[in-house]
Amino acid sequence: MAESQISSNITRNVTNRFVQPPWRVAVWSVAYSSVLAVALFGNLVVIWIILAHKRMRTVTNYFLLNLAFSDASMAAFNTLINFIYATHGEWYFGEAYCRFHNFFPVTAVFASIYSMTAIAVDRYMAIIHPLKPRLSATPTKVVIACIWVLAVVLAFPLCFYSTTRNLPRRTVCYVAWPHPAKDSFMYHIIVTVLVYMLPLVVMGITYTIVGVTLWGGEIPGDSSDNYQGQLRAKRKVVKMMIVVVVTFALCWLPYHVYFIVTGMNKQLNKLKSIQQVYLSVLWLAMSSTMYNPIIYCCLNSRFRTGFKRAFRWCPFIHVSSYDELELHATRLHPRNQSSMCTLSRVDTSVHSNDPNQGTRKSAKRQAPSPERG
Known part of the structure; x- marks a missing residue:
């Protein structure tokens, strides 16, 4: 009965709402295509830089590799599809891809933010407890595998309950929760806590302690003659990761707020302007996949050199x-x-x-x- 009512509301209230003037569709197309192109190419270059150069295969960079892979995957498999579906309100891609479409973004975002969290914890251990054992390559790969397993477990309900429905004028892809109003809202609260709030709190605490140590005191156990050089190097790595985390947090905040607010007030979904609001917050969230390569290039000399090598075919790029x-x-x-x-x-x-x-x-x-x- 509830599912029938939802389908009725979709048919009556959503079909005409998704019709947009051509100029608006063109603007959104350029915006989303730009995200796709920059995110996909930039993250693939990051992956190449790390895998092709042995000096770049460090614990931190293995997690950056995982972050780049998840961002590139989400850009490739979800950004454009999300835009097409949000713009037209018509699902063209079948039930199997509907399940993947709802399942994979949560998986990729989980892998992304917990890779950042792992880097924060690794930086904390390296700087605050430098004499304790550090992760080597094999344990790092195990941690990355565990991150993906947990991501799949968290996102599995979306895959299990996703389905398509043929309405009179179009096909829709949605998650058919057993109790739609309650289950959907509660699941998004859980996702917001586990994939946004909790890791940001952990990273906030660790980077605060690390920042106070690096900028306000001496590094524990570090009394070498090269102290100042080492201090500058560690500050740069931490500064780069703080920028990455803050960028992620700002990009995804409106998205989580949107679903919490519309979940609490269902009447907002009937507003004609809600589609433009959703396209805006979705674009901002998806754009988080394209900023990290730019940040690496600007704040890390080795990644900057790697990008130079990747673009050395350009006449104005010189690799010395x-x-x-x-x-x-x-x-x-x-x-x-x-x-x-x-x-x-x-x-x-x-x-x-x-x-x-x-x-x-x-x-x-x-x-x-x-x-x-």
Whole structure:
């Protein structure tokens, strides 16, 4: 009975509401296509930079790789489909893709934000507890696998209850909850807490402690001669990740607020302008997939060099030997760093303990300065 009433309301109230003037459809098409192009290409370049260069295969970068993969996947499989369905109100893609369409965004967002959370915890352990054991490559991959398993478990109800329905003038894709009004609202509250509020609280606490330590005191256990260089390197990594987290939080906040507010006040769904509001908050949420490569390029010298190499076919992009050294210089084992610094007075390089910074060659060999990274 409830499902029949919902279908009746959709037929009566939604069909005409999705008809938009051509100019508006064109504007939204350009906006969503831009997100798709930038997110897909930018994140694929990030994946290539990490996989193609051994120096980039660090714990932090493995999580960034997972983040880039989830963002690229969501951009490829959901951004354009979301736009088409939200614009026309007609589902053209069959029931199987309907299930995937509702299931995958929650999975990808979960993988994204918990990859950021894992990086925050790793940075916290590296800076606040530097003498405790750190994650190696194999445990990192296990953590990433666990993140995806938990993401699938959380999103499974959307896949299980998703279906299509043929209405008189169109086909719709929706989640047929057993108790639509109650189940839909409660599920979104759970998702908001687990995929937005909880990880942001964890990251807020860890980065606050790390920030106070890096900008307001000394790094515990760090008394090497290269303290200032190491401090700058660690600050840059933390600063980059804070920008990534804040960008994610701002992009997804209106989306979560929209569903909570419309869930509490069903009458808002009948407003003619609600489609434009939804397209706006959806675009902002989907745009979160395209900002990270830009942030990496602007705030990390190695990623910037990687993007230079990816775009070296452009006539105005020049990759110097200095840039090549940034990605290909051999990293020293941490146990050998202090002794290597004393081998020669000529070699004044800074060896960073930060896993994202690696080892620097001497200034006389034209290696990157300790400020870069």
